Amino acid sequence: MSLIVQKYGGSSVADAESIKRVAKRIVETRKAGNEVVVAVSAMGDTTDELLDLAHEVAPIPVPREMDMLLSAGERISMALLAMAIESLGHDARSFTGSQAGMITDARHGAARIVDVTPVRLREALDEGAIVIVAGFQGFNRDTKDITTLGRGGSDTTAVALAAALDADICEIYTDVDGIFTADPRVVPKASKIDRITSEEMLELAANGAKVLYIRAVEYARRHGVTLHVRSSFNNNEGTIVYNPTEAESGTPSTTTERSEGAVEEPMIAGVATDLSEAKITVVGVPDIPGKAAQIFTIVAKTGANIDMIVQNVSAASTGLTDISFTLPKSEGQGVLTALRAEQDEVGFVGLQYDDQIGKLALVGAGMRTNAGVSAKLFTALFEAGINIEMISTSEIRISVVTRADTINDALRVVHTAFGLDAAEEAVVHAGTGR
């Protein structure tokens, strides 16, 4: 008997009809002879409605109470889902984060899982029940308070349960058919990826692909959990996210190879874009050892998440250089303030802030070893008249920064240039994740 963990996002349980549909799918999985554990998000807009209420009663809601409030959302969806399954004649039991043994640290709103002790889940499974667990929420042992895991928390819940219960596979149900070579809303001919390594998936997620949260992918990679990202609106095979160092027994047998690319060529997994970042340039930094370290120590103290860093060659005449980096727009002002406070200490000339940038990342294995990839990328952008402002590369990724208003054109020309366009256009549903 296989143990399957399934995660259903808010758009998959948005109303009573959706919940009944999901209940049927879960029962089918059980009937096929599997043990089933389900992590579920709050229904549709519940979280946004609760957030609105919170801000109506308090300008800055206290984090402990915010977590207590938001955790009610999954309580509603999981109880309804369990009822719906019971009414189909199968035993189902719902568990809150704390009942499921989802132990976290005490960081309200962004708690990290420190332990998973699914004793009650194992008992319920042994009694033949389908187990429904509230996604997104946990429990701190010291404060005895309810915590939430932050954005994408339900994905993380599912992966953590899959790891703790040694599940055969973790299915992430969403409103799209899987991971695509590019955002199908921008590139209608984006094609679904059948299989992708967790490393490539990490790069795509970190560079703006929103179907899977980077944190859940990291957790899956670290604990050797195989993911299957698929639609809750049909029975199509989705995208398998696997760990290449592992035995692949847990993955479905009906996988297809990526369509393009001969043996010697790099395997392009996909292209992601991201408009959520801003660029800060520290202008006129003395080109002497230790200055970059000094700057990024100041930045790190603000807790900001730095993405790309580029340092230009210094002009010999002045002995000064510029250092640019990108970071989420929401963290921009905090970093600017921190840097300004230390301007004399560091000795730079000034700061520039630019929140009109777009980032495009091309992800695939063996990229750096093939210079032709960069050349093809830069040529495609050049021919489309798109200016490149920053470049950064990793073993499996090339990222470029352009003007924000050119990013969708950039995505389309790059997608075409690398032969990723599918014959048919993808079907897209709207939706949000939690």
Place this chain on the structure above:
Amino acid sequence: MSLIVQKYGGSSVADAESIKRVAKRIVETRKAGNEVVVAVSAMGDTTDELLDLAHEVAPIPVPREMDMLLSAGERISMALLAMAIESLGHDARSFTGSQAGMITDARHGAARIVDVTPVRLREALDEGAIVIVAGFQGFNRDTKDITTLGRGGSDTTAVALAAALDADICEIYTDVDGIFTADPRVVPKASKIDRITSEEMLELAANGAKVLYIRAVEYARRHGVTLHVRSSFNNNEGTIVYNPTEAESGTPSTTTERSEGAVEEPMIAGVATDLSEAKITVVGVPDIPGKAAQIFTIVAKTGANIDMIVQNVSAASTGLTDISFTLPKSEGQGVLTALRAEQDEVGFVGLQYDDQIGKLALVGAGMRTNAGVSAKLFTALFEAGINIEMISTSEIRISVVTRADTINDALRVVHTAFGLDAAEEAVVHAGTGR
């Protein structure tokens, strides 16, 4: 320093504005130098909305999951209330039923409190925090499952907390000014009762007065908790429900005596009416010992809550008698079915079912010892042309059953006959309780 427990019903926390208003009132109580523990219901229509959802996904929702679902309602209101208080600059912490130590049996949907262990509440109070507790919900130690207390559960939560924490008073905030001598929606000149004994309150609640739930009054009486029923929409003194055998130190000093009644006359507390009951008549019961016991043993096995019982004098010619009793309409069919199954065994002739009855109860101390009360009651009803179908009396109550469509007329004439009419009309808000 006094410890005050306050309970706010769903209509008092129906939206963000109401929650902010309640938060201010709680802070005022704290500022006046009191420790404050608050039991709160779900916001306005939340419970009904959750019930609707449950019935959309499952024809007969499983009780365990129903409790999990409904308990989300208080989680939302209590977290919002705590946030609102924090934003006024006071420390507030919300606790679920299980966190508050509200231990119940495992009867989902109608759990009974078996123990209250408010360790975390006491700790929070000692740290100077205002404590907010989810009304209506508890926790079973054996199954480790969440339970709910059933209708009026939040009142019971408040009273149980007041008893366990040895509170000085338990304030029940509602959308009316207190307990009235009759329902102000029917009798506009109903007057507010300033003080009433818990026994009288029990009779009023049991006979249809809906402001306080009988179960909460019973709990308060058994544990010596003084209640103050008052409006959350103004600062008027409400109604004190006290236990006459107790020292009355916990009650406010500004109480007034009931306005009418000389020393020798019975003290009429109020008049309540109830349209929720039906009457079953067992026709042609052999008038031999043990038959009534046999019938009510059958009835008891259905779990029905019998209210009034009347046995007519048997007709000498037949040796047969009729036994009538009233019970909630919702329990009527079950009892009829049970009795029909045993008809041959008991030997009665037939069954009559009547759900068009109304019940009126006149409540006050020392009633039975004063024959004039019954006479005045019956005369008032006779003069209004209202027929009396059943009569039942207790030490502090006289109840009569009439046709349902005459019950409001009955209430008005009785209220006037006993001199309960106030000079001015009461102000009434609409609302529901949980």
